[in-house]
Amino acid sequence: MKIVFMGTPGFAVPSLEKMIENFNVEAIFTQPDKQRGRGKKITFSPVKEVAIKHGVEVFQPTVLRKDEEAIEALKRINPDFIVVVAYGQILNKVVLDIPKYGCINLHASLLPKYRGAAPLNWAIINGEKVSGNTTQLMDIGVDTGDMLIKDEVEIHDDMTVGELHDKLCSSGGDLLVRTLKGIVSGEVKGVKQNDNESSHAPKIDKELQHIKWNQSAQSVKNLIRGLSPYPAAFTKYEDKNIKIYESEVVEGTVSGMPGKIVDVSDQGIKIECSDKFLLIKKIQFPGKKPMYVNDFLRGNDLEKGIILG
Structure with a gap:
């Protein structure tokens, strides 16, 4: 043939x-x-x-x-x-x-x-x-x-x-x-x-990549893994876009402040969503390589209480 x-x-x-x-x-x-x-x-x-x-x-x-x-x-x-x-x-x-x-x-x-x-x-x-x-x-x-x-x-x-x-x-x-x-x-x-x-699967755009923390933790996790490793979901920390590649849903009672960093440890960055928390495990700051949070924290700090944009 x-x-x-x-x-x-x-x-x-x-x-x-x-x-x-x-x-x-x-x-x-x-x-x-x-x-x-x-x-x-x-x-x-x-x-x-x-x-x-x-x-x-x-x-x-x-x-x-x-x-x-x-x-x-x-x-x-x-x-x-x-x-x-x-x-x-x-x-x-x-x-x-x-x-x-x-x-x-x-x-x-x-x-x-x-x-x-x-x-x-x-x-x-x-x-x-x-x-x-x-x-x-x-x-x-x-x-x-x-x-x-x-x-x-x-x-x-x-x-x-x-x-x-x-x-x-x-x-x-x-x-x-x-x-x-x-x-x-x-x-x-x-x-x-x-x-x-039938259903439609349109091209991925920048707006979709931008994480909305007022959604459920599972929805945000699905977005992150659905865009990992490329083009990657991102959030704003102060004036920087942080790409996120890996996360885990964590049970707990939320305070009503979606996007708030409630804890930072070697296990990851704990962020409030609409219903539960999301533990961010792998990130990338502008100009840097993707890395796990425990490696990032060896030479950098992340401030608790900040609301991610």
Whole structure:
């Protein structure tokens, strides 16, 4: 089978490796190179690095649906499948209609829940106990195509989005292989999504990252682990933004002053929420590395009684 793979970030790399291992990957589409850092050094996407390693032709259209040359190249390749994993571009009907069997997307949620850009973050922020990958036959909507195969993963109480990302990242490639082989053999058929059961997972913005201490302690903990290690939840200590990576809910009677630092010790920073307390264990001050509170306190002080913003 001839495959065209479309993807960009590290999440897509294990899937691409599985495609190369099992099929004939004719071409790889990924986002254009970027300039990073003060020196504006040109960097390749993780997917492009894999493509170069394996000697696969790379295409990097700025906007694929408007790039006639790239679309003509796809038509010449005439693939059996286009496989899409976190590509970062919308495919129009012209592209969707090119492959023999269709465009197959690996989406990191149990569709129809959490359609959109940040499904892993929102699953943890909302306190879900299970997540997973879904392969789907793409249509012109955003994650609305027929579902093919699902693979569930349990979310434990302290799991971060980084840990969930790594689990689904490593299992996604095998799910895609099963899906493609199953479609060709006729064993895998699409199942329409129930739009009434759908939910949206929009991009994470700065406002969401800013902790609201007047919420429940569990809600704040879920936000912290749903954004850890990146982009990270933050709070204001005096005039500084402190990123928070790890926390624990602590029982106790609150005084009605959400955000108040009630204790500082090697165990962490105890902060009042609307119903209970949250013990902050790992933080990062501006210009510093992330560190556990007991390490931070060896050379720094935090004042009790301050209300975090």
